Each structure stands twice: as C-alpha cells, then as structure tokens.
Amino acid sequence: MSEVKFASNGDAQADVIIVGSGVVGALIANQMRDEGHSVLIIEAGLRINRAQAVENWRNMPLRNRAGGDFQGLYPQSEYATAPLYFPANDYVGLSGPNGSSFKQGYLRTVGGTTWHWAASCWRHLPEDFRMKSLYGVGRDWPISYEDLEPYYCKAEEQMGVAGPNDPEMQSPSQRSRPYPMDMVPWGHGDRYFAEVVNDHGFKSIPIPQARSTRPWNGRPECCGNNNCQPICPIGAMYNGIHTVEAAESKGAKVLAESVVYKIDTDSNNRITAVHWLDTDGASHKATGRQYVIACNGIETPRLLLLAANERNPRGIANSSDQVGRNMMDHSGFHCTFLTKEPMWLGRGPAQSSCLVGPRSGEFRSDYSASKFILNNINEVPGAATKALQLGLAGRELEAEIRRRAIHGVDLSISLEPLPDPNNRLTLSDTRKDKHGLACPDIHYDVGDYVRKGYDAASEQLRQIGQLFNAEEFNITTSLNANNHIMGGCIMGSDPSDSVTDGDCRAHDHDNLWLPGGAAMPSASVVNTTLSMAALALKSADAISQALSRDAQGATA
Amino acid sequence: MKDKHKTDVGQWMLTRRSAVTGLLGSMALLTLPRMGWAKNLQSDYTLPSKASRFLNVSAALTERSDLDPLIANRTYKAITELDPSQTAAIEKLHALLTDGMSARELFNAATDAGLKDTVVNIQTAWYTGTVGSGEDSRLIAYKDALMYRTVEDGLVVPTYCDFGPLWWSGTPVPPSRLPANNSAS
Numbered sequence: 001m002s003e004v005k006f007a008s009n010g011d012a013q014a015d016v017i018i019v020g021s022g023v024v025g026a027l028i029a030n031q032m033r034d035e036g037h038s039v040l041i042i043e044a045g046l047r048i049n050r051a052q053a054v055e056n057w058r059n060m061p062l063r064n065r066a067g068g069d070f071q072g073l074y075p076q077s078e079y080a081t082a083p084l085y086f087p088a089n090d091y092v093g094l095s096g097p098n099g100s101s102f103k104q105g106y107l108r109t110v111g112g113t114t115w116h117w118a119a120s121c122w123r124h125l126p127e128d129f130r131m132k133s134l135y136g137v138g139r140d141w142p143i144s145y146e147d148l149e150p151y152y153c154k155a156e157e158q159m160g161v162a163g164p165n166d167p168e169m170q171s172p173s174q175r176s177r178p179y180p181m182d183m184v185p186w187g188h189g190d191r192y193f194a195e196v197v198n199d200h201g202f203k204s205i206p207i208p209q210a211r212s213t214r215p216w217n218g219r220p221e222c223c224g225n226n227n228c229q230p231i232c233p234i235g236a237m238y239n240g241i242h243t244v245e246a247a248e249s250k251g252a253k254v255l256a257e258s259v260v261y262k263i264d265t266d267s268n269n270r271i272t273a274v275h276w277l278d279t280d281g282a283s284h285k286a287t288g289r290q291y292v293i294a295c296n297g298i299e300t301p302r303l304l305l306l307a308a309n310e311r312n313p314r315g316i317a318n319s320s321d322q323v324g325r326n327m328m329d330h331s332g333f334h335c336t337f338l339t340k341e342p343m344w345l346g347r348g349p350a351q352s353s354c355l356v357g358p359r360s361g362e363f364r365s366d367y368s369a370s371k372f373i374l375n376n377i378n379e380v381p382g383a384a385t386k387a388l389q390l391g392l393a394g395r396e397l398e399a400e401i402r403r404r405a406i407h408g409v410d411l412s413i414s415l416e417p418l419p420d421p422n423n424r425l426t427l428s429d430t431r432k433d434k435h436g437l438a439c440p441d442i443h444y445d446v447g448d449y450v451r452k453g454y455d456a457a458s459e460q461l462r463q464i465g466q467l468f469n470a471e472e473f474n475i476t477t478s479l480n481a482n483n484h485i486m487g488g489c490i491m492g493s494d495p496s497d498s499v500t501d502g503d504c505r506a507h508d509h510d511n512l513w514l515p516g517g518a519a520m521p522s523a524s525v526v527n528t529t530l531s532m533a534a535l536a537l538k539s540a541d542a543i544s545q546a547l548s549r550d551a552q553g554a555t556a
Numbered sequence: 557m558k559d560k561h562k563t564d565v566g567q568w569m570l571t572r573r574s575a576v577t578g579l580l581g582s583m584a585l586l587t588l589p590r591m592g593w594a595k596n597l598q599s600d601y602t603l604p605s606k607a608s609r610f611l612n613v614s615a616a617l618t619e620r621s622d623l624d625p626l627i628a629n630r631t632y633k634a635i636t637e638l639d640p641s642q643t644a645a646i647e648k649l650h651a652l653l654t655d656g657m658s659a660r661e662l663f664n665a666a667t668d669a670g671l672k673d674t675v676v677n678i679q680t681a682w683y684t685g686t687v688g689s690g691e692d693s694r695l696i697a698y699k700d701a702l703m704y705r706t707v708e709d710g711l712v713v714p715t716y717c718d719f720g721p722l723w724w725s726g727t728p729v730p731p732s733r734l735p736a737n738n739s740a741s
Binding site: 058061063186399 | 618619660662667676684685689693695701703704710712713714715720721724728
C-alpha cells in the first residue's frame with residue numbers, strides 16, 4: 001500500500017491525483033485506494049458540516065426556500081466561487097437565446113453537488129447511446145449500453161440505490177443484476193397519480209433512488225424528512241461525501257480549499273504535475289502517475305482552458321477545439337394544477353415517481369423526448385403564499401392553505417438537448433475570481449429540437465390535466481436549468497471532433513482522465529449522476545490497468 | 557372567539573413551553589424542565605405593551621389562542637423595523653378589535669379602515685414565518701410557521717422526522733378534517 005508523500009513546502013506526490021471531490025472523483029479515489037494506490041484529492045471548496053447546513057436552511061426566509069435557493073445554505077470558500085442566485089453573483093456569465101435557462105446550481109465543496117441532489121439514479125436507455133445511428137440527430141457514443149451496463153450495476157451498488165425489481169416498472173429493463181435495495185415505497189399521491197395516467201400510456205414508474213430503504217453502509221433508513229433538496233438531514237440519501245469519507249478512512253488524502261489552476265505536460269504530452277493555490281495564494285505542486293479531473297461539467301472545461309500551456313495553447317486536452325463546446329442540460333419546465341381528489345404530496349422523499357412514457361420513440365428524429373417527474377415536495381409554502389392573496393382570515397384561511405397543499409400537483413418536466421458546438425463555455429475576458437482566474441462564460445441556445453419537444457410535452461400535459469379535471473392548470477413558459485451539466489469534454493471515437501475516448505481518457509494525454517457529465521455525448525432526459533458514476537467506475541478500471549502497465553514497464 | 561384575544565392588561569406572560577422551545581429548540585424541551593433556571597424564564601419574561609397588543613391582534617386574525625409570545629415579539633420588531641409606519645398602523649388595528657370579533661370581521665373592518673396591507677403582513681408573518689419581502693426578508697420562525705399546522709396530521713415539517721423510517725406509505729387522513737391537534741376553536 002503506497003501513501004501520499006508531502007514535502008516540507010506542501011508539494012505532494014501520489015500514484016493518482018484527482019482534482020474534484022464529488023461523486024465521480026470520490027468513487028475513483030475509493031477504488032484506487034482499495035487497490036493499494038496512493039490517492040490525493042484536491043478540492044477547491046470547503047468541507048461542509050451537515051447539521052450546520054440543515055440549520056442554515058431552516059434559517060433562510062421563505063422566499064429563498066420556496067424559490068429553490070439550494071446554493072445559499074452551503075458556505076462557500078471565497079476562493080472557490082460557485083453560482084448564487086439570491087441575489088445573483090454572476091459567476092457564470094450567460095448569453096445567447098437561452099442563456100437565462102442555463103442558471104446552474106452546483107456546489108464547490110468536499111463531496112460536491114450531490115449534497116443537494118434528489119438522488120434519482122436513472123440509466124440511459126440503450127438507444128440513447130446511438131442517437132445518430134437510430135434517429136439521425138446528435139452523436140453516437142463510442143461505447144454501447146452493454147459496455148456500460150456492468151458499471152451501472154457497480155455504481156448502483158456503491159451508491160446504495162433502491163429501485164423496482166419488477167421489469168415492468170424499470171426504465172430500461174435491460175439489467176444484469178437486481179437493484180441493491182428494493183424500491184422506495186410510494187405514497188398515496190404516487191399511487192393515485194399512476195392509477196389515473198397509466199391507462200393512457202404515460203407509464204408512471206418508481207424512480208430508482210440512492211436512498212436507503214434499509215440501513216446501508218452506515219446510512220440510516222429514510223425517514224421521509226421531505227428535504228432531499230437541498231439537504232438530507234439524516235444522511236439516508238447518498239451524498240458524495242459518503243464515498244469521500246470511505247476513501248479517507250482507507251488512507252486517501254483530501255486537500256480542501258486548494259484551487260488547481262495549472263497543468264504541466266512533457267514532450268509526449270503526458271501530464272507531469274498539477275499546481276494549486278492555497279488560501280494564502282501560495283502555489284503548490286502535485287505529481288503523480290495518473291491524473292483525473294472531475295470538477296463538474298462547468299469547472300472541468302474551465303480548468304482545461306485556464307491551464308493552456310505552450311504545448312497545448314488552446315487548453316489542455318483541446319487539440320480538437322471541443323473543450324467547452326456542446327454544453328448541455330436538461331432544460332425543464334413545470335406544470336402545476338389542483339386535483340379534485342386529494343393527493344397529499346409531500347409524504348416521503350422529494351421525488352418517487354416519474355412518467356417515462358414519452359422518454360423514447362421514433363419521434364426523436366424530429367423532437368426532444370421528455371419525462372415528467374411528480375414532485376413529492378411539501379406544497380404548503382406555495383399553498384400558503386397563494387391563499388394569503390385571497391383575502392381570507394382565520395379558519396377560512398387555514399382551510400384554504402390545507403386544500404391547496406393537499407390537492408396541489410407540481411410536475412417537473414425535463415427535455416433532451418442535442419450537442420451543439422456553438423453552445424460553448426469560454427473564459428471571461430473581464431471577470432476574475434479572487435485568485436485572479438478567469439470566470440466562465442456560457443452561450444446557450446436550446447435549439448428547435450428542444451422547442452418542439454416543449455410543444456409536444458405541453459400537449460401531453462394538457463391531456464393529463466383533463467384526466468384530473470384540473471383546476472388552475474398552468475404550464476410554465478420559460479425553461480429552467482436542472483443542474484445536469486453535460487458535453488463540455490465530449491466523448492467520441494474521432495480525436496479530431498471529441499475530447500475523450502470511451503474510457504473518458506483524454507485523446508491528447510495518455511494519463512489524463514475526464515470522467516463525468518462533461519464527457520457525455522447524449523443527454524437522454526434522465527438525471528445524469530448514475531451515468532457519471534458509471535463512467536467514473538469505467539475510468540477507474542482503465543486507470544487501474546494503466547497503473548499496472550506502468551508498474552510492469554518499471555520492472556521490465 | 558375568546559376574550560383573551562384582547563386584554564386590557566396587555567401583558568402576555570411567557571409560558572415555560574414557549575420559552576424553552578423558542579429559545580432553545582425542541583430537543584432541549586426533553587431535558588430542561590428539570591433545570592432550576594428554566595422555571596425562572598416564565599416569570600421574568602413579559603411582552604412590551606405594543607408587542608402585546610400586536611399579539612392580541614394576531615390571535616384574533618388567526619383565531620388561535622396559543623401563539624408564542626416570543627415569536628410575536630420578534631415578529632413585531634421585524635415588521636416595525638422594516639416599516640416604522642406599521643407601529644401606528646398596528647395600534648389602529650388594535651383599536652378596531654372588539655370582544656367576540658371573528659377573524660373575518662376584523663379583516664373586513666381593517667380593510668374598510670385602509671389597513672388591509674397591515675393585516676396581510678401580519679398574516680403572512682405568522683403563516684409563513686417570514687417578515688418582509690425581497691432581499692429584506694427576515695426569517696422569524698421555521699417549524700412554528702402556522703402554515704405547517706394546517707396539515708400536521710398528514711405531513712411533516714420538512715427536515716423533521718416525526719413518524720420514523722418509511723412512514724409515508726399508508727393512507728392519509730381525509731382532507732376535509734382539520735388536524736386533530738389543531739387547537740384553534
């Protein structure tokens with residue numbers, strides 16, 4: 001078992017250097033450590049105390065909570081800015097026709113953004129890997145569903161996913177192993193909604209969730225605190241921090257508040273070091289054999305561009321000029337209404353059922369797929385806000401709050417973007433962070449594929465509204481971000497138009513790995529984290545093989 | 557409507573329960589009643605008279621006799637700090653209050669007197685636990701925001717675990733029933 005070595009000046013040396021401590025970096029660190037390699041994780045942000053974050057959330061005004069300020073409760077390092085919206089800090093400069101639809105909420109903390117995810121653990125469909133071949137749009141992956149399937153299983157095991165083991169309730173049903181835990185039980189609202197819509201082809205099924213339905217690797221059973229976003233108060237939901245702490249317990253080292261800004265390459269364009277700045281502005285160097293950059297879909301391409309050097313003048317891993325291009329997210333919108341029958345949403349975790357009927361079909365040659373999540377979030381704040389506008393008082397007011405809370409429905413709809421090189425992240429010429437490093441700018445246009453998908457989904461939603469005899473039926477018209485950031489280091493088989501291969505290894509650098517959402521060439525309509533985790537574990541096996549080859553070469 | 561929604565004395569005494577939960581949180585409630593100093597809180601704390609009149613008005617508007625005086629005091633301070641004109645408005649509102657008046661009657665009387673915004677601000681503060689709007693918003697109460705009480709027989713206040721693991725799969729109570737422990741009467 002080799003260990004990380006620190007010099008007296010703070011420089012470090014390890015077998016594997018990982019930049020970023022979210023779910024992707026943590027899973028790789030954990031596996032590398034299990035295999036006996038020394039592992040250093042370098043994280044720009046702070047360590048988070050769960051209890052303090054819960055208290056911070058409770059202490060936020062209703063406006064922040066009801067408005068979804070999932071960023072504001074997490075303390076930020078002043079040297080590792082992440083987006084804030086209450087008020088906006090404009091860390092990411094947005095432009096283009098749908099710039100305002102790309103307001104991503106990601107955390108720069110030890111453990112990463114799964115601190116405030118909802119734990120949905122979907123797989124891509126087999127056809128999602130062959131968009132160009134099957135539908136003539138987007139790109140094909142250089143790997144197939146079958147190639148990734150064993151890693152989906154492994155990721156589900158590592159993250160403790162509870163899902164339906166009835167194939168009729170799976171999407172997709174092509175699985176080689178059952179879910180580690182059986183599905184999170186549905187509440188009344190999930191059951192009733194499915195009963196109403198499922199005869200009409202909408203296929204409401206259980207969401208596979210990284211949430212414990214029995215004690216799991218130190219995590220307690222879910223207690224239905226109904227606060228998955230922005231933080232699970234009891235840690236029953238998987239967070240990247242669980243894997244970070246597992247890796248640390250085995251000897252992996254994590255440096256927090258350490259901002260990587262520079263990457264060295266040798267004459268073969270192998271990575272020889274990464275450099276980070278500490279909170280005093282002092283620079284340190286980490287040298288290793290294999291390097292992983294897993295800072296999230298915006299920060300990874302930003303770092304690669306920031307780290308341009310003499311041999312890589314357009315940025316690290318960027319001979320194709322694709323780093324920062326093809327930015328994607330599941331642009332979304334909401335449909336709200338009041339039902340005649342009581343729904344009682346808000347019992348249990350924040351999301352448990354989803355309509356996947358529109359997830360795939362021949363129409364994808366023409367317009368975006370969609371999925372409709374039945375949000376199971378306590379509707380009381382919105383109900384109270386509305387009821388207070390109606391001129392009611394006393395028991396009448398309380399009855400109206402109750403009526404709206406019990407009968408309210410909020411569907412969260414996701415649309416599927418296509419990779420477009422013009423949707424591009426670049427470095428700002430004018431805005432710098434506190435270390436003086438350029439902030440990211442992003443130009444974004446969802447394109448007609450998504451716009452037509454919005455129209456098709458809206459028609460389906462109106463049908464659903466009729467099935468429920470909906471009152472106050474509304475479909476939002478502006479698209480919101482969903483924090484599923486993809487595409488900025490796109491994977492492909494041709495090094496001239498892609499950044500990584502099917503193992504997320506950079507085409508340009510033999511010992512650099514860029515796993516995560518940035519590598520994904522198609523978005524599907526489902527939350528990205530499980531696919532990111534599966535890609536991380538696929539990379540981990542490839543890194544392991546590379547380390548073995550290194551070792552054999554050294555002894556030969 | 558009960559007479560204690562309006563008192564001439566104007567001094568609401570803080571109960572031990574509201575003192576302990578308000579100051580120290582519900583977990584402390586389990587242990588602190590055994591501590592000698594906790595008892596002193598009930599006799600040492602009295603609401604200032606203006607805040608007490610605010611509590612009278614609030615009790616009438618919510619038709620609840622169990623409003624927490626500590627929350628009342630903090631709410632009153634926040635409302636009048638954010639908009640000093642509310643000091644006089646709340647006094648006027650209190651002057652409209654008569655014995656036996658329902659929330660609806662007070663709401664209507666206030667509306668006729670040009671005090672509707674003041675009433676809605678007070679209602680909003682109690683039901684949402686937040687005073688003010690925009691970036692001036694101030695959180696006064698989280699779990700004690702009255703909106704959550706309207707569904708407390710079927711939903712937890714988010715972040716809390718009241719019913720144990722995997723509690724939610726049963727059939728919820730009929731929607732027409734107000735919470736069984738709803739103390740308003």
